[in-house]
Amino acid sequence: RIADSAAQLPEAVAAAKREASASFGDDHVLIEKFITRPRHIEVQIFGDHHGNVVSLFERECTLQRRHQKVLEEAPSSRLDESQREAICEAARAAGRAVGYTGAGTVEFVANDEGFYFIEMNTRLQVEHPVTEMITGLDLVEWQLRVAFGEALPLRQDQIVRRGHSFEVRIYAEDPQSGFLPATGTIGQWRQPETGPDLRIDSGFRVGDTITANYDPMIAKLIVSGDDRGQALDRMAAALDGFQVAGIKTNIAFLRALVGRPEVRSGAMDTGFIERELAALLAPQSPIAVADLAAATSAVLAREKLEAASEAVSPWNRGDGWTLGASRRRRFDFEDGAETHQVVLHYARSGLEFEWDGAVAPLRWTLCEDGRIDVFLGERKEAIGALWSERVVELVTPRGRRRLHWVDSLARKEAASGPGGSFRAPMPGIVQQILAEPGTRLERGAPVLVMEAMKMEHTLRAPADGRLVAVNCRVGDLVAEGENLAEFEADAS
Known part of the structure; x- marks a missing residue:
């Protein structure tokens, strides 16, 4: 949560505490300096029980939305060799300082002035396949060997990288509706053919139902190439060949993202997607x-x-x-x-x-x-x-x-839902009710807060008017489309 002014701090702290408590059972809050236009770079490290700690190069995870990674690549295109060694040595030093064993990811924010430590994730990350692609190593195998007490298979000077790799996360979500999680049954699933330069990690197939009970990620698409340009071209082609029907996905959004010139040149920061969202979701060209x-x-x-x-x-x-x-x-x-x-x-x-x-x-x-x-x-x-x-x-x-x-012969259904009603945009839990029936509201005023898939979503008044009724209570598990409240807009 970012607070640009003192006035924004109370609401940001309250929201952060609620999300943290709901997701992790701990509502402690950390406050830190906000770096404008940063890049997000993380370093994969491994430690064993014999005191060895190595790094397996870095991953650039700058393209994010709501602080969630969207596209990852390895190595970073913005680091030269001296910068790369400096950030990797900092990560190794962190591991040595605590006697770390197993797989871990040391995360940094970086800008033109340098890099700054964020945190360490003491596990294998979702984006670890891009590291496997450029090193040719099986990181899960390394985890097992370390767990059995073996020394790391390679010394630092034996770890080499080749080429470039990208990963995108394919989600069941609706980009045109604020990236709300999508639910439904997979009717068709068509994916590109995998091989040495293309990998797909997924546990879904035709007939599976996507529910609101889990994270909406349904697949990871990973590609590699001799250089960054070739890898990006392969990613674009792979996204064109990945098709899912029955649920809404972010595939078209990802395809638009990898085609942007800023992404191809590497000139982006963590706020790029939010700033360019309108262009990334822009209407398509006239139909051909x-x-x-x-x-x-x-x-x-x-x-x-x-x-x-x-x-x-x-x-x-x-x-x-x-x-x-x-x-x-x-x-x-x-x-x-x-x-x-x-x-x-x-x-x-x-x-x-x-x-x-x-x-x-x-x-x-x-x-x-x-x-x-x-x-x-x-x-x-x-x-x-x-x-x-x-x-x-x-x-x-x-x-x-x-x-x-x-179908010109089919009867058109009447429009669903009365005007002025607040309907749940997705299945979720009502976390807060912020207005009482009879309250006058200005356009944009918050009415209630829902939590779905670890994220809060605030429903706001669509116009100036009056809240007529609230049809739910805090803690209710509501279905998508359920009528949560009634709103009466002022006469224009």
């Missing part, structure tokens, strides 16, 4: 005709797969061939607030795709890896398509796009 052709092909592919168990029938053909006169079919796709309409013509020559008065032949082929080869005229694209109910997520050369396929 190829996107609509891809979405139409995805509908046809879905229908063909659904009909695969039925008896062979000419009506299930996906190439558009028809013996008699041509027929037409309209498709409507919603892209946010916009609706796009295309027409598909079935004729003896095959499918013809019509949009804005233009017509071109359309062909598609469902590949073994689940991707779809789409041919619009002479242009070919390989696209990925994953469905969540009637929403298809497309992965195209232009990036990711989510389109809702509108």
Whole structure:
């Protein structure tokens, strides 16, 4: 919690104490100097029972959101060899000072003036795979050997690094809604092929349910390359090949992040994501005709797969061939607030795709890896398509796009929920109720505080008005969408 002024300190301390008590059973607070625009650099160390302490280079963990690491890399691109040796020696000295054994991570903040100790994590970190990638060492094996009383397998001068490595954390969360944790059942899971330069750590598969009871991280994606640029390119390609349906994820956000020029040049600090969040979540470029052709092909592919168990029938053909006169079919796709309409013509020559008065032949082929080869005229694209109910997520050369396929024959559901109600944005526990029924509130005033997945979330008044009713109590476990309070806005 950061306090920029004395007036902000009481609320920051109270919130920190609540979070610490809820997560760790200890509400003690530490106060320290705040370093503006720092980088976060940590050093992996190992100690054994024979007095040996070594370091396995550093990891740059500067790209963070809410003080949680988003992208990690090894080594840091901002340290020269003398700076690298200085920070690693400081970490080794900390380990020697306490007679440390096992794996540990010594964390620092750094700026142009130097580096400053934060803390030591006495365990193996989530991001340890990037260290394994550049050293070729199995750190879990090292832990076991130390636990059995063996000496460290290598001396400091025998530990070498090769190339560069990145890791991103894939979360079940909704970046467009403040990164709120997402719940649901995984309907499809498609990941890139792993190998020496690409590793995926995950325990999830199709059919698993993501609940609010655990941290929302569902996978770690780790890549390596001969240099930083090659590793970043491989990360971008791997994110393009990683697709999950049934739950919302931060994959598209991560893809936008690794494509930013500041990330590619290494010119970032721990506040980069917060400052650039609007750009990272900016609306996509205008929809391309190829996107609509891809979405139409995805509908046809879905229908063909659904009909695969039925008896062979000419009506299930996906190439558009028809013996008699041509027929037409309209498709409507919603892209946010916009609706796009295309027409598909079935004729003896095959499918013809019509949009804005233009017509071109359309062909598609469902590949073994689940991707779809789409041919619009002479242009070919390989696209990925994953469905969540009637929403298809497309992965195209232009990036990711989510389109809702509108069934014109289905009855539209009425809008849910009365206006002016506070609904739980996710499953969680009500921690505080900050206003009583009948209280007048200004826009932005806090109404109640929820805790979910170790983080607090404050629900605030959407406008000037009056709190009519509170439908929950402190300590209640509430479901996503549950009506927590009623609010009446002032007449405009």
